Amino acid sequence: MKKYILGLLTLTLIFACKEDKKETVEVAKTEEVTYSPIQDEDLENAIIYEANIRQYSPEGTFNEFTKDIPQLKELGVKVIWLMPVFPISEKNRKAQGDLLVEDIKDPKEREKYLGSYYAVADYEKVNPDLGTQADLMKLVETAHENGMYVILDWVANHTGWDNVWIKQYPDFYTRDDKGNMMHPAGTDWTDTADLNYDNRDLWDRMTKAMSHWVTEYGIDGFRCDVAHEVPTEFWNYATAQLQDQKPLFMLAESEKKDLFKQSFDMGYNWEGHHIMNELAQGKASVDKWDEYMDRNANNYEKDDILMNFITNHDENSWNGSVNERMGNKAQTMLAFSYMIPGMPLIYSGQEYDMDYRLKFFEKDTIPKTKGKTWEIMKKLGALKANNPALNGGKNAASYTRLKTSDDTSIYAIKREKDGETIFYVANFSEDRQNVKVEGLEGTISDALRGGSTKFTDENRLDLPPYGYRIFILQK
Numbered sequence: 453m454k455k456y457i458l459g460l461l462t463l464t465l466i467f468a469c470k471e472d473k474k475e476t477v478e479v480a481k482t483e484e485v486t487y488s489p490i491q492d493e494d495l496e497n498a499i500i501y502e503a504n505i506r507q508y509s510p511e512g513t514f515n516e517f518t519k520d521i522p523q524l525k526e527l528g529v530k531v532i533w534l535m536p537v538f539p540i541s542e543k544n545r546k547a548q549g550d551l552l553v554e555d556i557k558d559p560k561e562r563e564k565y566l567g568s569y570y571a572v573a574d575y576e577k578v579n580p581d582l583g584t585q586a587d588l589m590k591l592v593e594t595a596h597e598n599g600m601y602v603i604l605d606w607v608a609n610h611t612g613w614d615n616v617w618i619k620q621y622p623d624f625y626t627r628d629d630k631g632n633m634m635h636p637a638g639t640d641w642t643d644t645a646d647l648n649y650d651n652r653d654l655w656d657r658m659t660k661a662m663s664h665w666v667t668e669y670g671i672d673g674f675r676c677d678v679a680h681e682v683p684t685e686f687w688n689y690a691t692a693q694l695q696d697q698k699p700l701f702m703l704a705e706s707e708k709k710d711l712f713k714q715s716f717d718m719g720y721n722w723e724g725h726h727i728m729n730e731l732a733q734g735k736a737s738v739d740k741w742d743e744y745m746d747r748n749a750n751n752y753e754k755d756d757i758l759m760n761f762i763t764n765h766d767e768n769s770w771n772g773s774v775n776e777r778m779g780n781k782a783q784t785m786l787a788f789s790y791m792i793p794g795m796p797l798i799y800s801g802q803e804y805d806m807d808y809r810l811k812f813f814e815k816d817t818i819p820k821t822k823g824k825t826w827e828i829m830k831k832l833g834a835l836k837a838n839n840p841a842l843n844g845g846k847n848a849a850s851y852t853r854l855k856t857s858d859d860t861s862i863y864a865i866k867r868e869k870d871g872e873t874i875f876y877v878a879n880f881s882e883d884r885q886n887v888k889v890e891g892l893e894g895t896i897s898d899a900l901r902g903g904s905t906k907f908t909d910e911n912r913l914d915l916p917p918y919g920y921r922i923f924i925l926q927k
Contacts, residue, residue: 487596489699490531490672494601495717495757495795495845497837498530500703502764504800505534505582506566507816514583518591521598527803527826528833531701531795532595533675535765536569536605537588539579541612545571546643546813565813569605570677571612571643575661592670601672603701604665608658609681610636610644617657618645624654636681649683659690666697673701679716680706687715703759712756717846721758721794728762728785731880732778732918737860738880742853745792755846760789761797768799769812776809781918783828784878790832791865791876791922793851794844803829831900839924841872857888862915864889873925874899879915887913896923 501524509516514537524532545553545567556562566581578585595602611617617624618633625633626646636646647654665671679687687704691714694700704716711719727744730736748758761767762785763774774782790796801810801818805825810816836842843849849869856862861881867874875892879885890909897904899922913921 485597485599487599490601490701491699492717492846494530495701496840496843496847497528498795498845499528499833499836500531500533500759500795500797501527501529502533502797502799503535504765504810504818505537506569507810507818508800509820510817512582512815512817514587514591518587518594521591521594521600524600525598526833527798527829528837529798530600531672532600532602533703534591534602534604536572536607537578537582538569538575538607539573539577540567540569541571541573541614541643542567543613544643548813550640550642552643564815566815567612567813568643570607570610570641572607573612573614574616575611575658576664589669596670601701602670603673603675603703604671605677606662606674607677608647608686609678610641610646612643613645615645621653621657623651624648624657649686655686655689658686659693662690662694663697666694666700673703675703675705676716677705679704679711679719680708684708684710684715687711691715707758709751709756712753718757718759718795721760724758724792725761725767728788729777732781732785734882738863739860741863742859745851745853754848757845757848758794759797760792760794761799762786762789763799763802764797765799765810765812768801768806769809773807773809774802775807783825784880784918784920786825786828787832787876787920787922788863788878790836790842791867791874793848793867796832796836798829828900835874835899835922839872839874840869841867841874841924843869852891854892855890857912858885861885862887862889864892866891871927875923875925876920877913877915877923878920879918882917884917885915887915889913892923895926897926898922899924 503517505514505517506512545565547553547556547565553562553565553567578588592602624647626648628634633645635642635644649655662674676687691700691702702716704711704719707719707722724744727736727741731738731741762778762782771777778785803826804819804821805823806818810818841849849867852866852868854864854866856864862877862879862885864875864877875896877887877889877892879887893908895904896907904926915921
């Protein structure tokens, strides 16, 4: 294992650009941390943070994000997911909708469109717009020094149209009936070229490219874009080799169940997310969520993990901000995502109460003022980190749905592990409710507000519309 002692560091990094520039990166003081590769037990109380480097700061660089890594510890973040860090293809680069950059006549207007992160030009290089190789290495090192792990967003299904493989390995690509390379069928991803996994040479080359980031940068795993569109057999082949190098954390952008059998530790809770939206919008009753949880219990293995989220880069840019979709119910749904089994996600800007859609193909910037959401995330993060009753990994805490006086509107659960018990009770209705919850008894403390009280089955909770409470059972 490698030991780091981090004091106040002032590091001079040289950027690769036309004129050498120097930038000073100051990283706040933190405690001594011992780094070792990620293990299953690290996933039990983990929170994952999706870092949109381009939009994280006005500069849009690795260095600006690295400065804030120690602050993420306040929120309980243990895994940092970097959106794609690779150079972006220029050929067929998208501007908006069906409009390509090359269709825009005004040169100045054309410059503002930076393309999709997911149109990769080179799998083994760093996007110079984000910084240098040294900058990225420093980001990973700083995360490790702060007890966090870093995973890369990996785009295995397709490449950009001027990816180096287009000329080097033309047989890697899918062809239409006229023999032309094509974008992924059934999509509007016209800025990308589809890869053909019938070619087993592609398997070796793709695995080698992934290995590069593990061996050269110390990456701790991968978030794999549209993982269900790539053969499961490839993922099994690739991860077996990658895991031989060191233990890795693998996240699939998918709910496909066979991906969990060998390759992936965690998948997306997409269906659950859509039900969360419906609950917040009054389009679904609580029993729809109960049915969903019952299906999951039957369809997934006990050690399968799902990532819970109320926003991410796709949802924010294409379907709306948290406020657009959830309004004044957002805080209730945020707490909900921490209380249910699985791993909660924070997307860049969410912690700062971001209430707008980030531009996807252009430069934009998240807000950086700490407010209500930051403070709630600190409390939820501490609870997740320190109470095994919220463990959500391969050895997750138990999940028990409690009967209430109105099970169509009131959601009440009990989570238990290692002698610890947490209750979550929420009112998913537009009316104030005086709620009776069976099984909510004993001396309980309020996890967010403080204070404790003796509770019996006869007690009732007064919950405003979309109000919620989190209680810890005292021993």
